[in-house]
Amino acid sequence: MRRIKDPAIMQRLALRWRSRGVRIGFVPTMGYLHAGHLSLVARARQAVGSRGRVVVSIYVNPTQFGPAEDLSRYPRDPKRDLALCRDAGTDVVFMPEDATMYSGRETGRYSTYVVEESLTRSMEGVTRPTHFRGVTTIVAKLFNLVQPNVAVFGEKDWQQATVVGRMVQDLNIPLQLVVAPTVREPDGLAMSSRNKYLDPVRRAQAVVLWRSLNHVRSRVGSSRSGRVSSAVLTREVASMISKEPDARMDYVEFFEPSTLAPQPWVMRGTRMALAVLVGPTRLIDNGLI
Ligand code: AMP
Numbered sequence: 001m002r003r004i005k006d007p008a009i010m011q012r013l014a015l016r017w018r019s020r021g022v023r024i025g026f027v028p029t030m031g032y033l034h035a036g037h038l039s040l041v042a043r044a045r046q047a048v049g050s051r052g053r054v055v056v057s058i059y060v061n062p063t064q065f066g067p068a069e070d071l072s073r074y075p076r077d078p079k080r081d082l083a084l085c086r087d088a089g090t091d092v093v094f095m096p097e098d099a100t101m102y103s104g105r106e107t108g109r110y111s112t113y114v115v116e117e118s119l120t121r122s123m124e125g126v127t128r129p130t131h132f133r134g135v136t137t138i139v140a141k142l143f144n145l146v147q148p149n150v151a152v153f154g155e156k157d158w159q160q161a162t163v164v165g166r167m168v169q170d171l172n173i174p175l176q177l178v179v180a181p182t183v184r185e186p187d188g189l190a191m192s193s194r195n196k197y198l199d200p201v202r203r204a205q206a207v208v209l210w211r212s213l214n215h216v217r218s219r220v221g222s223s224r225s226g227r228v229s230s231a232v233l234t235r236e237v238a239s240m241i242s243k244e245p246d247a248r249m250d251y252v253e254f255f256e257p258s259t260l261a262p263q264p265w266v267m268r269g270t271r272m273a274l275a276v277l278v279g280p281t282r283l284i285d286n287g288l289i
Helices: 007-019 035-048 078-087 131-146 155-170 193-197 200-205 208-221 230-242
Strands: 002-004 024-029 053-058 092-094 150-154 176-180 227-229 247-255 265-267 271-278 281-288
Touching: 002 007, 007 024, 007 053, 007 092, 007 131, 024 035, 024 131, 035 053, 035 078, 035 150, 035 176, 053 078, 053 131, 078 092, 092 131, 131 155, 150 155, 155 176, 155 271, 155 281, 193 281, 208 227, 208 230, 208 247, 208 265, 208 271, 208 281, 227 230, 230 247, 230 265
Parallel strands: 002 092, 024 053, 024 150, 053 092, 150 176
Antiparallel strands: 227 265, 247 271, 271 281
């Protein structure tokens, strides 16, 4: 396994592979890897085969964090990440630095961003207004550096995967996007690097996101008409969350999975997403109803 820091070296290697017909699978991450990330690495390998190359990027991208968010505290453990990537059969770990990815950003000599103007208006985009501009920008840059045939994203961040899919389509980026299922802890909590912030008491309360998803699934499953109003379900989910002493609901939304359009009635095939603050830690989850 090779570790590359320099974007120019990464791009040169990727272009050499592509010119020889070698397929490239790519998994972008912010590190502090867990089994969810590793499932994406396995999916990338499956997509490019044993003769292809799998690249994992580890980069805590500053432009997707708001000024009051956890950029400086974001958990990091590069040594462990490298060992996990090696064991998962990664060919290259790309670990760039701010100085090379956003050279001149402080002095105004970095000034190009990619903005998706529709799908980013709801959910995460409301609470985190500059978040997706950072995501689409870094993902576009990484695509240019890694030259993937296949890029794998997690369903865990459904809105992000949908926004990236729209960018790929709108900007004619020549790659296939794969969205892989959410990997969960045994009690249902979606794996996330941010789970590290939770003390045992809050860790137990965090399962309310998973319980909320299942509550809605069983309400819709057992309703005679096969549909329940979003307003009613929103109230029920809010009430479940409010029973956890340290939990505060940011949003719950019911939407059409590919357009993210809010749905007044929830039925099979509707998707639900929610964001909950557990103490200071903001957690998100989503699932198909
Ligand atoms: P992050 O390091 O949190 O930016 O995530 C990197 C990629 O891993 C994104 O495509 C996420 O959607 C995906 N991911 C994060 N958590 C999970 C999970 N529990 N299961 C599957 N994929 C995940």
